[in-house]
Amino acid sequence: MKSTTFAHSAFFDESSSSHRFVAELLEKADIRINGDRPWDIRFNAHRVIDEALARGNLxxxxxxxxxxxxxxxLDEFFHHLLRARLPDQINPRKLVFHHLRTRMLNLQTAKRAFEVGEAHYDLGNDFYAAMLDKRMTYTCGYWKNATTLDEAQEAKLDLICRKLELEPGMRVLDIGCGWGSFMAYAAEHYGVECVGLTISREQTEYGKQLMKHGLPVEFRLKDYRDETEQFDRIVSIGMFEHVGRKNYREYMEVAERCLKDNGLFLLHTIGKNVRDTSPDPWIDKYIFPNGELPALGHITDAAEELFVVEDLHNFGADYDKTLMAWHANFEANWHRFADTYGERFYRMWRYYLQSCAGAFRARDIQLWQFVLSKQGILGGYHRVS
Known part of the structure; x- marks a missing residue:
């Protein structure tokens, strides 16, 4: 499905000081206004520049x-934009409240925990099945030796199992289990039992189908803070982005409480390069309500005196490939959902997938896998890749 474009120069007032400022900035990123290259921006209406200057990405x-x-x-537009660090040179005038709100308030309380499930993950299992791999894995794939999305996601799941040194009979807690792709894979290939926590009712219903196939996996519609059982291993794949800085320490305390003394904990999370920044206002409003990307220091601060960092692996560039594969599936299957969701949703989802791909391509955000132990592994941890 192609978006309608007009690209009239009449929508760009070259005499405006703000427009000249933006044009000069974009030139630094090799982006031209109403240019003819794939990453150039083309205006269809007035006030785009004013809106961007006033409200940033929102x-x-x-x-x-x-x-x-x-x-x-769009992916290349954002790659150029972010690689040149142009957002650092703009201070949106109307986002002061957003910044203060994310700093002063705890937006990820237990009461708010289910909001992102209702707004994002409960869009419908059919929708996500059309976009994701066959295992419904909604996190970064591992493309080291993979050529397809299915291969990359299975490689990621197996990488995690090997990093956790899983053995038959172990009980594993999956904090933020999604549609259970890790639990099903680990149960099938490594003979473990899994308990998954999710705040999505759609994911819980999907999980019941896995259980009907006899897999030793259990879905619990439950906030992580309420879990008290102890496990041999803990994994959390793409959930820490919903925890929030005011809850990082409590999250680590829950993980420490639920992990046996000789256990391992793998934390897989997107992260940002700079600590003192606010969540993206557009992502917060339209995609992941109350989400927040941690900086590296946030994670190590929260883990201090609770865990030893045994291993840290960054393969953020692989998220670019994953997001573009999701976007290709989304485009190929959009005709099935167009009547239900409409054009505005289409453009919103396209903006989400491709802008995030561009951000990872520019290395503006990262993907980290931590392996943590409670007391340190005697003789050291032997990394796998």
Missing amino acids: GLGESYMNVAWDAER
Whole structure:
């Protein structure tokens, strides 16, 4: 499905000081206004620049959703934009409240925990099945030796199992289990029993189907803070982004409480390069309510005196490939959902997938896997890859 574009120069006032400022900035990123290259921005309406200057990515994203501008390759537009660090040179005037809100309030309380499930993960299992791999894995794949999305996701799941040194009979806790792809894989290939925590009712219903096939996996519709059982291993894949800085320490305390003394804990999370930044306002409003990316220091601070960091692995560049594979599936299957979700949702989802791919391509955000132990492994941890 192609977006309608007009690309009229009349929508860009070259005499405006703000527009000249933005044009000069974009030139630093090799982006031209109303240019003809795939990553160039083309205006379809007035006030796009004013909205971006006033409200940052929230204004830019909403303008795109409203068909006010286009770029043939949004992923490359954001790659250019972020690689040149242009957002660092703009201070949106209307985002002060958003910044203070994320700093002063705990937006990830137990009471709020189910909001992201209802807003994002409960869109419908059919929708996600059309976009994701055959195992419904909604996190970064591992593309080291993979050529397809299915291969990359299975390689990621197996990598985690090997890092956790799983053995038959172990009980594993999956904090933020999604549709159970890790639990099913670990149970099938490593003979372990798994308990998964999720805040999505759709995911819980999907999990019941896995259990009907006789797999030793259990889905619990439950906030992580309420779990008290102890396990041989703990894994958390793509959930820490929903925890929030005011809860990082409590999250680690829960993991420490639920892990046996000789156990291992693998934490897989997206992360940001700079500590003192606010969550992206467009992502917060439209995609992941109350989400927040941690900086490296946030994680190590929260783990201090509770865990020993045995291993840290960054393969953030692989998320670029994963997101673009999801986008290809989304485009190929959109005709099935167009009547249900509509054009505005289409542009929102396209903006989400491709802007995030561009951010990972620019190395503006990262993907980390930590392996943690409670007391340190005698003789050291032997890394696998």
